[in-house]
Amino acid sequence: MKIYEKAPAKINLMLDVLHKRPDGYHEVEMIMTMVDLADRLEMSALPRDTIIISSQAGYIPLDEKNLAFQAAKLIKERYNVRSGVYIHLDKKIPVAAGLAGGSSDAAATLRGLNRLWDLGIPEEELKELGSELGSDVPFCVTGGTALATGRGEVLSPLPNPPQCWVVLAKPPINVSTAEVYGRLHADQITNHPSASEMQEALAKRSFNDVCEQLGNVLEQVTLTLHPEVAHLKEAMLRLGADGVLMSGSGPTVFGLVSKESKVSRIYNGLRGFCKEVYAVRLLT
Numbered sequence: 001m002k003i004y005e006k007a008p009a010k011i012n013l014m015l016d017v018l019h020k021r022p023d024g025y026h027e028v029e030m031i032m033t034m035v036d037l038a039d040r041l042e043m044s045a046l047p048r049d050t051i052i053i054s055s056q057a058g059y060i061p062l063d064e065k066n067l068a069f070q071a072a073k074l075i076k077e078r079y080n081v082r083s084g085v086y087i088h089l090d091k092k093i094p095v096a097a098g099l100a101g102g103s104s105d106a107a108a109t110l111r112g113l114n115r116l117w118d119l120g121i122p123e124e125e126l127k128e129l130g131s132e133l134g135s136d137v138p139f140c141v142t143g144g145t146a147l148a149t150g151r152g153e154v155l156s157p158l159p160n161p162p163q164c165w166v167v168l169a170k171p172p173i174n175v176s177t178a179e180v181y182g183r184l185h186a187d188q189i190t191n192h193p194s195a196s197e198m199q200e201a202l203a204k205r206s207f208n209d210v211c212e213q214l215g216n217v218l219e220q221v222t223l224t225l226h227p228e229v230a231h232l233k234e235a236m237l238r239l240g241a242d243g244v245l246m247s248g249s250g251p252t253v254f255g256l257v258s259k260e261s262k263v264s265r266i267y268n269g270l271r272g273f274c275k276e277v278y279a280v281r282l283l284t
């Protein structure tokens with residue numbers, strides 16, 4: 001038997017950091033939603049007690065460093081599953097991009113193996129398992145649009161933003177999430193984005209208000225380390241995107257665009273100097 005799961009990318013519509021916690025993580029307030037750019041996972045049961053990962057992407061680990069492997073191992077141990085699994089990852093989400101590609105693969109693995117092995121694990125429990133794998137995994141288990149607090153694992157569902165186009169551009173640089181949080185001085189943040197104003201914009205279904213309330217305090221670290229991310233933001237705005245922000249710890253920049261007629265101009269303009277550009281819809 002084969003099971004298929006879609007693992008979509010996330011974007012952060014707002015990301016605020018309140019303070020650094022004694023456990024080393026940061027207390028955050030984020031609003032996240034999914035976009036229609038997704039990895040596809042194929043899972044099949046193996047009689048032997050083993051986990052095998054393959055992928056068409058040559059640039060991700062296929063051993064225990066892979067988050068899908070870690071998710072399979074966790075669920076096998078916790079639920080005493082003796083059979084094995086073969087997982088093929090068809091990667092479409094750029095890696096180490098701020099789009100939670102690995103986290104979404106881990107979440108899709110949890111959902112898929114719950115079905116494959118008929119374990120009947122409730123969603124809340126899948127999210128708890130997910131939080132052991134990474135701060136973004138619980139959100140990726142449920143998807144939709146949500147306010148995430150704590151270190152990102154405490155979730156409250158929110159209405160989806162009004163449907164629009166999302167142009168994503170990833171510059172060819174590597175950003176480490178741990179390094180970005182590590183370089184942030186949480187007590188020196190002056191310009192906090194507002195979770196409550198963004199929630200109001202979503203409740204009103206106002207595209208313009210959503211664009212106005214976009215904000216991410218991690219930009220101040222990543223844009224200083226990599227000025228090309230700031231240039232990409234400027235270019236996207238100049239080309240006509242309605243709202244522009246860096247996702248997560250970066251380096252991907254996304255632009256929200258309401259009019260389809262503007263999308264090809266923005267896409268082609270960015271493609272002139274950035275190889276990895278995608279034009280997708282929100283996953284609503």
Ligand SMILES: C[C@](O)(CO)[C@H](O)COP(=O)(O)OP(=O)(O)OC[C@H]1O[C@@H](n2ccc(N)nc2=O)[C@H](O)[C@@H]1O
Pocket residue numbers: 012015024025026027028030098100103133134135136137150151152177178179181182248249
């Ligand atoms: C930047 C975001 O992607 C925004 O959605 C998340 O906040 C990070 O989520 P993630 O990649 O799943 O993060 P994790 O794998 O849990 O943590 C990676 C590293 O980021 C830092 N980290 C992460 C989340 C958080 N709330 N505070 C942190 O300081 C920690 O140093 C941690 O060692």
Ligand SMILES: Nc1ncnc2c1ncn2[C@@H]1O[C@H](COP(=O)(O)OP(=O)(O)OP(=O)(O)O)[C@@H](O)[C@H]1O
Pocket residue numbers: 059060061065066067068089094095096097098099100101102103105106136177248249250
């Ligand atoms: N299934 C996976 N897909 C992609 N990367 C993976 C996977 N498993 C492990 N990794 C490793 O995780 C690291 C981060 O990759 P990922 O694409 O998840 O980053 P990200 O989009 O920045 O995540 P986040 O937004 O959650 O911080 C990479 O260095 C990669 O080698």
